[in-house]
Amino acid sequence: MHTSTSLRRTKIIFTLGPATQSEEMLEKLILGGADIARLNMAHGNHEWTRAVIRRIRAVSKKIGREIAIMMDIKGPEIRTGDVEAPIELKVGETFDFTVKPSDREGEEIRSVNVNYQDIVNDIHVGDIVLVDSGLMRFEVLAKDHNHIRCKVLTPGALSSRRHINLPGVKVNLPSFTEKDRLDTLMGIEEGIDFVALSFVREAKDIVQLREFIANNGSKAKIIAKIEDQTAIANLDEIIKATDSLMVARGDLGIECPLEDLPVIQRRAVKACFHHGKPVIIATHTLESMISSPVPTRAEITDVANAVYEKADCVMLSGETTVGKYPMECVQTLDKIARRIELEGPFPFAEPEHVSGDKIKLLKSAVLLAHQFPGSAILTFTRHGNMAGGLAALRPAHATIYAMTNTIETLRQLRIMRSVEPFILELESDPNATIENAIALLVREGRVQVGDKLIVATDILTEDRLVDSVQLRTVR
Incomplete structure (x- = not known):
């Protein structure tokens, strides 16, 4: 376990x-x-x-x-069209990228079709065209309404449907x-x-x-x-x-x-x-x-x-x-x-653009976890926000055990650093929910008697829910 x-x-x-x-x-x-x-x-x-x-x-x-x-x-994505056999390109050679319909009758210069019509509008003379993960480089010499004429800078064999990148060019594709x-x-x-x-x-x-x-x-x-x-x-x-x-x-x-x-x-x-x-x-x-x-x-x-x-x-x-x-x-x-x-301790930093009462409360939970080496954080979350806030604060050592009542939220919590999610029915009495969660963690071998848990949750007081941070010892 x-x-x-x-x-x-x-x-x-x-x-x-x-x-x-x-x-x-x-x-x-x-x-x-x-x-x-x-x-x-x-x-x-x-x-x-x-x-x-x-x-x-x-x-x-x-x-x-x-x-x-x-x-x-x-x-x-912009790709080259199909070619019958790979085209061997040499440095300094002139080569055309054409868009359909293209009239290539009597054209001496070799070419390949491109699946993106607007390339001739988006690109400028002097721009660089990269083909096949950047393995082949071309410089744009001239363009007209149906082709761009380039000089080969890096040679290679151009085969069918190769990916084209246009660094720094604002492309007009959806x-x-x-x-x-x-x-x-x-x-x-x-x-x-x-x-x-x-x-x-x-x-x-x-x-x-x-x-x-x-x-x-x-x-x-x-x-x-x-x-x-x-x-x-x-x-x-x-x-x-x-x-x-x-x-x-x-x-x-x-x-x-x-x-x-x-x-x-x-x-x-x-x-x-x-x-x-x-x-x-x-x-x-x-x-x-x-x-x-x-x-x-x-x-x-x-x-x-x-x-x-x-x-x-x-x-x-x-x-x-x-x-x-x-x-x-x-x-x-x-x-x-x-x-x-295992390396650390990592310095504790706060996210600059995350604010509000909730995050201040969660920060106090993380700081408390820092005071108790070997402790873990326990939280309850329907949509993943509480767990997300805690994960964003990057606790140095504490695992964040996140209890949720839906399988969809549990799966989405998998992306968050330090968060270990579990399915648990969330009772109307928050205290009963906390007790059930601790029992589940003990059963799963995640915590044992004597371990400290920092619980970040809402509790019921008379007629309303109040956010709270509690320190509990597993009994």
Whole structure:
């Protein structure tokens, strides 16, 4: 059984794919401590997605540990069209990107189609075009109504449907596409817990998605993925509008100078902390483990840095979709996180932009927990707000045991650092609820007789509920 000291604070997200979709593998990963399963809609069709969502729910139920499901919708993307054979490009060569309808009769210069009509309007002479995760670079020399003419800066072989990035170019694409709409509707039908929105550029992208989710009767929370320079410029307004943030280092590393990446990551984590919102560090956390059973030393340090920064979650992508060692990847993250979390004490800081009476009360609970080494915090939450407020205050050592009466809230609490959620009927008498919660924690082996619990909850006095912080000793 876990004792309160052996709890990992940093949460683990894994992406589902051929390597992890079997019932047997899901069982191992969930028992191994994975908290959230991510479905990448850039690759999954509806039939497969529905089947795996149901499989995750069935396995979670069977082993008695409910995890959350995040649907990562693809968002707008610019890609090259199909080519019959890879086009070998040399440095200095002239090359065209064309939009349909394009009249290429008698044209000497080689070209490829692009799926985005407005590229000719958005781009300027002198801009850089990056293709295939930035492996090939082009400089724009000229443009007209149906093509842009470029010079090849970095050579390579251009194959079909490669991803195009336009660093620093404000692209006029909708943030929520027709494919995203259909994918999200299917996810809502299957009861997903989180929707991750790709290429968020401003707060209104999130507002639009939030309306769509609410209008379709879902309580799914939104994760905003920041992947380009526009998002970084609008970071604060995006964090205010969203429920949580993902630092998507894949596209970010293509769209921004590489040396800015660690700065952006640190700034994003700090900004989320100051707004009291969860933050996920994603992409390439253990990339080498796709084919190797052990990580590189640099990857270990990278994951450790995310834990030192007190990010809520670290995420696996290719490592668990197609990798040879998905279970080892989860175990590696688990080991690194637990080890780094033993370091400390971390200085106690307060979020700058979270205010109100409630947060002051929760702060006193966290400060009290600091006074009693080995203590834990107990709270009760219908929608996750109390637990979210406590998690935002980043207690140094105390685990936050969050009791909730709905399975949906329990799953959504999986994203929050240091929060360990449980299902409990919330009685009309708060005192009875506290007693039941302590009994549950004793049964689960989380606390034992003599342990100190800081209880942050509302109590009934005569005719109204009053917020309170109590110190209790487990009897």
